[in-house]
Amino acid sequence: MNFKTILFGAIAVGLLFIIYLCLTTSFYPDLANRGLFGDSFGALNALFSGFAFLGIIYTIILQSQELGLQRKELELTRAELKRAAEAQEASGEALTKQAASLKITAKLNGLNSRLQYYNTLIELNRTEKYGIGNGPLHQQYMHEVDSIIQEIKSLTEDK
Numbered sequence: 001m002n003f004k005t006i007l008f009g010a011i012a013v014g015l016l017f018i019i020y021l022c023l024t025t026s027f028y029p030d031l032a033n034r035g036l037f038g039d040s041f042g043a044l045n046a047l048f049s050g051f052a053f054l055g056i057i058y059t060i061i062l063q064s065q066e067l068g069l070q071r072k073e074l075e076l077t078r079a080e081l082k083r084a085a086e087a088q089e090a091s092g093e094a095l096t097k098q099a100a101s102l103k104i105t106a107k108l109n110g111l112n113s114r115l116q117y118y119n120t121l122i123e124l125n126r127t128e129k130y131g132i133g134n135g136p137l138h139q140q141y142m143h144e145v146d147s148i149i150q151e152i153k154s155l156t157e158d159k
Helices: 003-027 031-039 042-126 136-156
Strands: none
Touching: 003 031, 042 136
16 A cells, blocks of 8 residues: 555545544534434444454464465475585585595696606607616616606595
8 A cells, every 4th residue: 555545545534533522523413412322333333343353364374374375485495405415515525536636637747747748758768879888877767656646546546
C-alpha cells in the first residue's frame, strides 16, 4: 500500500466519524437517547470484533505456512552449501596433487639438465682432442651421472 491510499482511508474514516457525530447529535439531542442508540450497535460491535479475531487467526496461519516454507528453503540452502564445500575441498585436494606433480616435474627438469651437462662433459672427454680414456675426471663424471639417474628413479617410482 502506498502513502496516498493510507491517507485517503484515514481522511474517509475521519469524515465518517464526524458525519456520524453530527447526525446522532441532531437526531438525538438528549444524551440518554444517544446512549441507547449506541447500545443498539452492540451486536454489530461483537460481529466486527469476531471478524477481527478471525483475521488475526488467519494471519497467524499464513505466517506459520510462510515459516514452514522458509525452513524448507533453509534446508535446501544448507544442502547446497554443503555440496559447494565438498566440491571446493575436492578442488583443493586436486590442486595439492597438481602442485606436487609440478614440483616433481621441476626436479626432473633440473636433473635432466644436469644429466645433459655431464653427458656433454663425458663426450668432450672422449674426443681425440682431450684424449680417450677412463681417467679420474671421466670416473667422476660417470659417478655424477649414476647418482643423477638414481635420483630420477627415486622421483619416478610410484609411492
